[in-house]
Structures are given as C-alpha cells and as structure tokens.
Amino acid sequence: MPMTDKALFKEKFIKGILVSFALSSLFFLFLIFIFIFIEGLPLFHKIGLKNIIFGFKWAPTKGSFGIFPMIVSSFFVTFGALIVGAPLGLSCAIYLSEYSGKKMKMFLKPALELLAGIPSVVYGFLGVIYIVPIVRDCLGGPGFSLLSASIILGIMILPTIISISFDALMGVPKTYREGSYAMGATKWQTIFRIVIPSASSGILASFILGMGRAIGETMAVIMIAGNALKIPTSILDPLRTLTGNIALELAYATGDHRLGLFSTGVVLLVIIMILNYIANFSIKRKIIK
Amino acid sequence: MNNSAALSTDTLNLYYGTFHALINVNFQVFKNSITALIGPSGCGKSTLLRCFNRMNDLIDEVRITGSILVNEQDIRTIDIITLRKKVGMVFQRPNPFPFSIYENMIYGLKTHGMQNRKQNQEIVEKCLMAVGLWEELKDRLFTPALSLSEEMKQRLCIARLLTVEPEIILLDEPCSALDPIATLRIEELMIELKENYTILIVTHNMQQAARVSDFTGFMLLGELVEFDETSQIFTSPKNEKTEGYITGRFG
Numbered sequence: 184m185p186m187t188d189k190a191l192f193k194e195k196f197i198k199g200i201l202v203s204f205a206l207s208s209l210f211f212l213f214l215i216f217i218f219i220f221i222e223g224l225p226l227f228h229k230i231g232l233k234n235i236i237f238g239f240k241w242a243p244t245k246g247s248f249g250i251f252p253m254i255v256s257s258f259f260v261t262f263g264a265l266i267v268g269a270p271l272g273l274s275c276a277i278y279l280s281e282y283s284g285k286k287m288k289m290f291l292k293p294a295l296e297l298l299a300g301i302p303s304v305v306y307g308f309l310g311v312i313y314i315v316p317i318v319r320d321c322l323g324g325p326g327f328s329l330l331s332a333s334i335i336l337g338i339m340i341l342p343t344i345i346s347i348s349f350d351a352l353m354g355v356p357k358t359y360r361e362g363s364y365a366m367g368a369t370k371w372q373t374i375f376r377i378v379i380p381s382a383s384s385g386i387l388a389s390f391i392l393g394m395g396r397a398i399g400e401t402m403a404v405i406m407i408a409g410n411a412l413k414i415p416t417s418i419l420d421p422l423r424t425l426t427g428n429i430a431l432e433l434a435y436a437t438g439d440h441r442l443g444l445f446s447t448g449v450v451l452l453v454i455i456m457i458l459n460y461i462a463n464f465s466i467k468r469k470i471i472k
Numbered sequence: 473m474n475n476s477a478a479l480s481t482d483t484l485n486l487y488y489g490t491f492h493a494l495i496n497v498n499f500q501v502f503k504n505s506i507t508a509l510i511g512p513s514g515c516g517k518s519t520l521l522r523c524f525n526r527m528n529d530l531i532d533e534v535r536i537t538g539s540i541l542v543n544e545q546d547i548r549t550i551d552i553i554t555l556r557k558k559v560g561m562v563f564q565r566p567n568p569f570p571f572s573i574y575e576n577m578i579y580g581l582k583t584h585g586m587q588n589r590k591q592n593q594e595i596v597e598k599c600l601m602a603v604g605l606w607e608e609l610k611d612r613l614f615t616p617a618l619s620l621s622e623e624m625k626q627r628l629c630i631a632r633l634l635t636v637e638p639e640i641i642l643l644d645e646p647c648s649a650l651d652p653i654a655t656l657r658i659e660e661l662m663i664e665l666k667e668n669y670t671i672l673i674v675t676h677n678m679q680q681a682a683r684v685s686d687f688t689g690f691m692l693l694g695e696l697v698e699f700d701e702t703s704q705i706f707t708s709p710k711n712e713k714t715e716g717y718i719t720g721r722f723g
C-alpha cells in the first residue's frame with residue numbers, strides 16, 4: 184500500500200522529534216562539560232596545574248588547593264573496590280554463563296538488576312551499621328577506612344562487572360568450546376584456557392567500567408571513608424576522595440574555594456573519560472579482530 | 473586395510489527429546505579406511521558422527537539406546553577424556569582458537585598434561601608437517617591463527633588434532649567452507665592420513681565421497697539405508713532410494 188502524503192508527513196515528523204530528543208542528550212552532555220570546564224579551569228590558570236594536582240595541602244580558604252591526597256585516595260578506593268569486586272563478579276559471571284541452568288539465570292539476572300538499583304545511600308547506611316564496626320572491632324583503627332569503603336564499593340560495582348563479563352563470556356562462539364571438548368579437555372580446562380581468554384577484552388572492559396563506577400561514587404563513600412585530608416598509609420586509615428571533597432564542601436563554599444571544587448570536578452571528569460576511553464578501546468579492538 | 477572395525481554401532485537409536493533422529497542404525501568403520509556418510513541435509517549424519525566421541529552429551533535432552541563401540545569396546549565403559557583423545561573431530565567451520573598458531577597446536581598437549589617444551593615443539597613440527605603447513609608457517613608460529621586462510625585454518629585444526637595422537641578422525645563436512653581447489657587439497661590430505669588413521673567423513677558432496685572413500689553409507693530420515701564399498705554404492709546400489717539420491721532425483 185503506498186503511503187499517503189499525510190502519513191508520510193507524520194512519519195517524518197515523528198522521526199524529527201525522536202532525532203531531536205536523541206541529540207538533546209548529547210547537548211546536555213556538552214553543556215555539563217562546558218559548565219564544569221568554564222568554572223574549573225580558571226583556577227588552574229591562577230594557582231598552577233602542578234600546585235593543584237600535586238599539591239599536598241587542601242586549605243581553600245587560605246589559598247592552598249592541593250588535591251593530590253584525594254586523587255591518590257580515589258585511586259586507592261577504586262583499586263580496593265576492584266580487588267573485592269573483580270574476583271567475585273567474574274566468578275559470578277562464569278557461574279551464570281557456564282554452569283547455571285535457565286531457571287537460575289532467570290532468577291539471578293533480575294536479582295542483579297535489583298542490586299544495581301539500590302540507592303547508594305542504602306549501601307552507605309549498611310556500611311556504617313555493619314562494616315565499619317566490624318572493621319573497627321576486629322582490625323582496629325576508626326573503622327571509617329579505606330578497607331570499609333573498598334568492601335562496600337566492591338559490592339556496588341558487582342552488577343557492572345557481572346553483566347558486562349557475562350555478555351563477553353556468552354559471546355564466545357560455541358565452536359571454540361566444542362573444539363576444546365572434542366580434544367578431550369574438561370569443562371574446567373575449557374573455561375579457563377579457552378572461554379576466559381577469548382572473552383578477555385570484554386572482561387577487562389567490565390573491570391574498567393566498574394572502576395569508573397567506583398571512582399565516581401559519592402554518597403556511600405562519604406558515609407564510610409572518614410574523609411580525612413591525608414594520604415592513607417594503611418588500609419585502616421580514613422581517606423577523602425575527589426567526589427567526597429566536592430559533595431562535602433560545595434554547600435558552603437564561595438569564591439576561590441568554590442572554584443577549587445570545580446577544579447576537583449575537572450580532574451574527576453578527565454579520569455573518568457580516560458577510563459571510558461580505555462574500556463571502549465578494549466571492546467572495539469575485539470570487534471575489529 | 474585391516475578388517476576389524478574401529479567404530480561400530482548396534483541398533484543405535486537417538487532421540488532429541490521426542491524427535492527420533494537415528495533409527496536402528498547398524499554401522500561399521502574399518503581400520504585404516506575412509507568411510508563416507510552421505511545423505512540429504514537433516515538426515516542425521518552429523519548426529520551419528522557425534523555419537524562416536526560423545527559430543528551429543530553436550531546437548532540436553534538427548535537419549536541414546538543400543539550400543540556404540542570404539543575398537544570393539546563399548547564407549548560407555550571408556551572414560552570420556554580418553555575416548556575424545558582417541559576419537560578426534562574436525563568441524564564444519566574451521567574453529568581455531570583465537571590465539572597464536574603455536575598455542576593452538578599445543579592446546580591438546582597441555583590439556584593432557586604434556587609440559588615438556590622441547591618435546592612439544594617436536595610434536596608441533598611433526599603434525600604441521602603431516603598436514604603440509606610446516607614450510608609455510610614455521611616462521612610465523614606466533615601470529616594469530618585467525619589470520620590464516622580458511623583452508624589453512626582447517627588444516628591447522630586437523631594438525632591440532634593430530635598432536636594428541638588420535639586413532640580415529642571424524643570430519644563433519646570439513647570442506648564446506650572451502651573453495652574447490654582447497655577442497656581437493658584437503659581430500660589429498662585425507663588420503664595421506666589414511667595410512668595411519670581411520671577416517672569417518674560426513675559430506676553432502678557425492679563426488680567427494682566417490683573420490684576419497686573406501687566405504688560409503690547412505691542415510692535418509694535417520695536410517696542408514698545402505699552401506700557398502702564405495703564403488704558398489706556408486707555403480708550398482710541395491711536400494712532404490714540410494715540410487716535415486718545418487719542419480720540426483722532427490723535430496
């Protein structure tokens with residue numbers, strides 16, 4: 184049936200609306216970047232890139248804007264989260280893709296989505312109520328610590344790691360597995376020597392995106408990490424992350440102090456952009472291959 | 473040619489759930505011969521082939537009755553790893569692993585616990601030589617196997633199999649992804665390998681069966697309709713369905 188002019192116009196109109204909605208998300212992203220960079224960059228010019236990024240002292244009302252301890256702390260909690268979340272998440276993804284039956288998959292997938300949907304303040308709350316006292320009582324220190332934050336963040340990044348690793352594992356062609364079994368390999372050997380290496384770039388991407396999620400997490404970290412302004416020297420020391428710094432001080436900051444927080448945001452944004460770039464790169468390399 | 477059966481089945485029936493895919497199949501493959509299975513697509517050739525190394529075990533809902541013998545021993549009494557080492561398989565689509573050529577070649581060796589580097593290198597050389605790839609690949613053993621041509625990939629898969637010293641090789645339409653010249657070369661390879669191995673090949677290509685095999689089985693709708701020497705099947709088939717298929721009246 185040929186389309187009437189009116190129907191055709193309607194098609195075009197709907198398409199136009201959809202395109203403009205799609206572009207608006209790009210536009211917002213652009214706006215966020217512009218806004219943060221406009222507010223954040225002038226201080227780099229005034230104080231000096233080196234004094235901000237490698238400065239040890241954060242006393243914004245006295246003209247010191249060093250965020251080095253926070254950068255280091257952010258990386259510490261991120262790697263801590265990875266140490267907790269990566270083995271757990273990968274094991275879970277392997278179980279889901281290689282061992283679980285259809286029923287188990289149908290039960291676990293929604294459970295994971297629920298885990299992803301729990302607000303971070305709830306994670307923070309649980310951390311304060313359970314993890315912090317346990318760490319304090321068993322290992323000493325204030326309890327509000329790198330270790331506590333790593334554990335909670337490790338759990339928070341599980342959904343990201345599991346779902347992306349799971350997709351990568353499921354994407355390994357059946358023919359590879361068959362080839363391995365046909366050579367007399369056991370299931371375990373097939374998983375470890377064929378399936379995981381074949382899915383390695385996707386698994387790597389899941390870890391990196393998990394790191395991106397961990398480094399950007401704010402509320403739960405503020406509640407558990409203790410927010411002390413120094414580089415932690417043990418896993419039981421409290422620390423303050425880049426995100427925590429912004430969230431804690433923005434409410435009352437004015438003048439250069441406020442700009443300093445935007446500079447913190449610029450550094451955070453750049454780190455996250457780099458992580459995303461690496462994750463995309465490792466996935467793309469796989470596709471090209 | 474040796475007269476004892478390397479593979480045989482006795483009233484073999486296989487069901488996928490409720491679907492009866494193999495019906496009372498009695499079949500033999502003699503040692504150091506090439507046996508071809510022909511028949512229209514969907515008649516159960518691959519299913520029968522996959523019985524001999526228990527690849528059907530990977531599929532849920534498969535039920536098997538009757539017996540399957542490898543070297544006159546019931547395969548249910550053979551440990552599955554030993555069985556798959558002894559009965560190797562080459563697939564329709566070449567399936568090298570996404571690693572280097574060398575890693576593909578030593579996969580089976582490592583799987584079966586052979587760690588001696590020097591010995592493994594010798595085996596790799598010997599097996600690549602057996603499939604005619606050594607001269608071409610010896611200087612680039614560490615390049616990705618996926619960068620090879622389809623024919624070379626299939627040769628590599630055969631070589632990879634030879635490293636674990638199988639006695640019997642199952643090939644499931646090994647040439648269907650290859651061009652005619654590559655196909656002929658793989659056929660030559662099969663004839664060379666016949667000296668040391670027993671070969672069972674599934675093919676939808678009747679000329680191929682006629683060219684390479686000593687025995688041919690014709691399957692139709694899950695039944696082995698006729699089994700005989702290849703020359704017999706192609707010149708004077710006993711069953712009219714076989715004749716119909718060979719003369720191209722159906723299938």
Ligand SMILES: Nc1ncnc2c1ncn2[C@@H]1O[C@H](COP(=O)(O)OP(=O)(O)O)[C@@H](O)[C@H]1O
Pocket residue numbers: 488491493511512513514515516517518519520531
């Ligand atoms: N995993 C499976 N589950 C259910 N039915 C199957 C499965 N594999 C094959 N079959 C059916 O069994 C029959 C024989 O298949 P197959 O052995 O692959 O045939 P051929 O190799 O001769 O083309 C076909 O009808 C096919 O649909």
Ligand SMILES: [Mg+2]
Pocket residue numbers: 517518519644
């Ligand atoms: Mg088939």
